[in-house]
Amino acid sequence: MEISPSAPRIALLPAVVRDQIAAGEVVERPASVVKELLENALDAGATQISVDLEEGGTRLIRVTDDGAGMGPEDLALAFTSHATSKLRDPSDLVHIASLGFRGEALASVASVARCQVISRTAESETGHRLSCEGGQQGEVTEAGAPLGTTLEVRDLFYNVPARRRFLKRPSTELGHCLAAVQRAALAHDGVGFVVNSDGRRAYDVEASMDFLARIRRTFGAELIDHLEAVNVNDGDLILSGYLGSPRISRRDTSRQIWMLNGRFLRDRVLSRVLKEAYRGVLEEGRQPVAFLRLAMNPAAVDVNVHPAKSEVRFRDQRRLFGFLVSALKVAVHETDMATPGESMLAGRARRLVREENPLQGKLADPGAGPQPESVVRERSGRPFVPGDDFISPGAVTQSHPANPASAPLQSSDPDSDPWAPTDNLQGPYLQVGKTFLLRALPDGFEIIDQHALHERLTYELLLQEVRAGKVEVQRLLVPEVVEVSRADRVLLEEHLESLSSLGIELASMGETSMMVSGLPARLRHPDPAGLVGDLIEVIGRTGEPPTASDVLEQVLHSCACRSSIMAGDVLSQEEIQALLERARAAENDQTCPHARPTRVRFTLSDLERAFHRR
Ligand code: ADP
Ligand code: MG
DSSP: OOOOTTSOOOOOOOHHHHHHHHHHHHOSSHHHHHHHHHHHHHHTTOSEEEEEEEGGGTSEEEEEEOSOOOOHHHHHHHTSTTOOSSOOSGGGGGGOOSSOOSSOHHHHHHHSSEEEEEEEOTTOSSEEEEEEETTEEOOOEEEOOOSEEEEEEESTTTTOHHHHHTOOOHHHHHHHHHHHHHHHHHHOTTOEEEEEETTEEEEEEOTTOOHHHHHHHHHOSGGGGGEEEEEEEOSSEEEEEEEEOGGGOBSSSTTEEEEETTEEEOOHHHHHHHHHHTTTTSOTTOBOOEEEEEEEOGGGEEOTTSTTOOOOEETTHHHHHHHHHHHHHHHHHHSOOOBTTSOHHHHHHHHHHHHHOTTHHHHHOGGGOSOHHHHHHHHHTOOOOTTOSSSOHHHHHHHOTTSOTHHHHHOOOGGGOTTSOOGGGSOOOEEETTTEEEEEETTEEEEEEHHHHHHHHHHHHHHHHHHHTOOOEEEEEEEEEEEOOHHHHHHHHTTHHHHHHTTOEEEEOSTTEEEEEEEETTOSSOOHHHHHHHHHHHHHHHOSOTTSHHHHHHHHHHHHHTTSOOTTOOOOHHHHHHHHHHHHHOSOOSBOTTSOBSEEEEEHHHHHHHTTOO
């Protein structure tokens, strides 16, 4: 084609085409329409919202709300792009408190579907109706209507065949639509939601349901037993919700829900927060379950990053990250981490008693370092209220017929811990296969992996010593010489000083050997050669000094692993007793540092179930 130099080539696109381009970003599938319409209903202050779907929303999406409604003038502008009631001037963009603000959703949807809206405000006797098909807007007419708004979207992408082809089967689209409603329902207490699909009820929550009841309705009742409440208030930042115990971790992240000021988020920073909070208690490849709500000043976050508004930018990301990780870590360690075999009830009874008696650990073992339980209480800032858990006290009593769960709470006697080795529990312990310890409990028994437990305790003690800056060193009577490659010797030599701050005393002995002259005194059967091998591997792989926070954990794991009571050590009754006493005082004695479980518990009710007695 020949173009004459003077003919203009740039022209403004017609409004419909502009809206269709915008629709490409906002409207991907029926579920995106559902999300936008729900946000509008919520912004209008609705307390009851119903969603009707036909053929997974591809044929019809109808959202009815009892919110503020629109008068005829507003109605006339609703489908116009960049028309919004939620922003006035640029300064409003810095503190967006509503879910919508771009004034783009209805215009986009109407450019690729057949839409009709009927609405009435409280001030008006009659309602009004307006339709808009493929961007062609009709006239506003009067129509009888209840207070609020009904928005119908039919035949999505009827005029964009390329998009229509990408729609999946109705059942798949329905699944996405339901997920959109569920997210909204999880984020907004006080609002009731109903979904009907092809005339059948597909989901509902009542306005009166609280967050936990919504989680139960959405994800099922079994989950509820494995959640720990989180509630932290940092002045201008409030974090609340529930964390799942590692026992119910999953392969995917479908049960990780973050909400910020009522907005569902998909955010890489927040996923990293969870990963960090569960570090050491989740096995590789597992994803935690978490339902968390963040409330913060809208000015501290930029929601105008992405047209679908599901990504945000935090202004003080560093501080937020640190705050969230430390708050969540505390909650993670309060979840019930024991492995199937133990019922939730057992874990709970044990936890309650420990919280009641912060001194208990000290009584058990004065050498065990600071008392984690009391630290946990201070940090979480949450006053302990007996019975504030979501398990009914009735259920607890049932499983402890001879020992009502309320009894330990009233008693200040440290020995009232039902899991503590009281007289009738002081052995005999059975050691099986020189690896597992069997121990009777008032309400069942437990099997402990002696190596995994000892490894966890050694690790925690080492970590405490390193944090306190005083690792006790044991000099080896006969220093051990370890052969290494030239390159590895050079690598280790760079880090001799920081290794010595960890209690690992190394020196070069010529070209290809290192001498180990001291190791942390905590290590029971140290294996210097194995440890040096691990150090080379970890430092070589990460390229960071052994004291860097990520690397430190791995170095201490390896110390603990290379020195603990091994599977295969015969233990005396006294040694077993001492090991268990120390475990009582530890912050996390439920998993080894590699997140393998240290113990499996069987309660009476587990046994009854196994023998089909109930
Ligand atoms: P935004 O929500 O970003 O403002 P939309 O295109 O989604 O843009 O909606 C445009 C305007 O239409 C809103 O600002 C609001 O005033 C009005 N509106 C849309 N849906 C409703 C509703 N369900 N109830 C009351 N007003 C609504
Ligand atoms: Mg909107």
